[in-house]
Amino acid sequence: MSTLRQTEIAGVGHYVPDRVVMNAELEQLMETTDAWIQERTGIKERRWFEEGKDTTANMGAQASRRALEQAGLQPDDVQLIIFATLSPDYIFPGSGVLLQRELGIKDNIPALDVRNQCSGFIYALSVGDQFIRTGMYDTVLVVGSEIHSSGLDKSTRGRAVSVIFGDGAGAVVLRPCTREGHGILSTHLHAQGEFAEELIVKEPGSNREDRVRVAMENQEEMYPYMNGTNVFKHAVVRFPQVINEALAQNGFQPQDIDMLIPHQANLRITQFVQQKMQLPDDKVYSNIQRYGNTTAASVPIALSEAVGEGKIKRGDLVCLAAFGSGFTWASALIRW
DSSP, X not given: OOOOOOEEEEEEEEEOOSEEEXXXXXXXXXXXXXXXXXXHHOOOEEEEOOTTTOOHHHHHHHHHHHHHHHHTOOGGGOOEEEEEOSSXXXXXXXXXXXHHHHHTOOSOOOEEEEOOGGGHHHHHHHHHHHHHHTTSOSOEEEEEEEOOGGGOOOSGGXXXXXXXXXXXXXXXXXXXXXXTTOEEEEXXXXXXXXXXXXXXXXXXXXXXXXXXXXXXXXXXXGSOEEOHHHHHHHHHXXXXXXXXXXXXHTTOOGGGOSEEEEOOSOHHHHHHHHHHHTOOGGGBOOOHHHHOBOGGGHHHHHHHHHHHTTOSOTTOEEEEEEEETTTEEEEEEEEO
């Protein structure tokens, strides 16, 4: 059996569509206001995809090329693709194989799809970490990419959800770490399925004799439903728990964190967690104001921006954390 080894993030990258949708534009589609959206979510704008230009897979490919370039690698160096999304281009096959095609990877490498919604990227990161640790692969590409805007109820009925979500993609390249004590120190994954219907897109469900007919007869259930109050209540508990779990396993305290990158679900949630963890503003990264909630793409987009802005430096202790539909929640602690 191979000796366990550490994994490092050798490159990061992200891509967001060109179309910027301000809150004022949503005022034309539904009964809402810029002030209402900002007060409840912190969001000022988000990106929406352009039909015929952006797809879940090719947005992931754009982010991947940037991550690979930063790592000094080519697409053909990739040995495994792990693709996290709740909005694949097709019901099947998954977007992982489409990304392989988009990148022009010649070898018949495996492509794995992960469906854990807002926690999807950290779940995928954890899976990739295990493959590197055990020596099965040396180069793993982990991607989170989402197109929400084509599946939102943009009427007043759906405003509580539709104002939150945006489109985008982020990617990281995983490689064996050559610096002792650096890289991904640990990952922590959790789920509580009893709350599965609290944040859900129910139709089309396969457990119907004629799923298409049932979906067409219940079109409102083809849009996301969220019990916002219950999601908030659980998120503000699970975020600190899973962050502290990672810190405790590695012998650290909250004050040791150099940068916390939480899933960008709601600025109010992030602020609550920041206060609970007693972290200053310069140790918590937020970009939900500009992109909204991009689900599996949220953490890698924020990570890519933080690195690009010089807010994460070599040797920093970085914590990634997420909570979302499932309910699922997760964290990763990294010595950069």
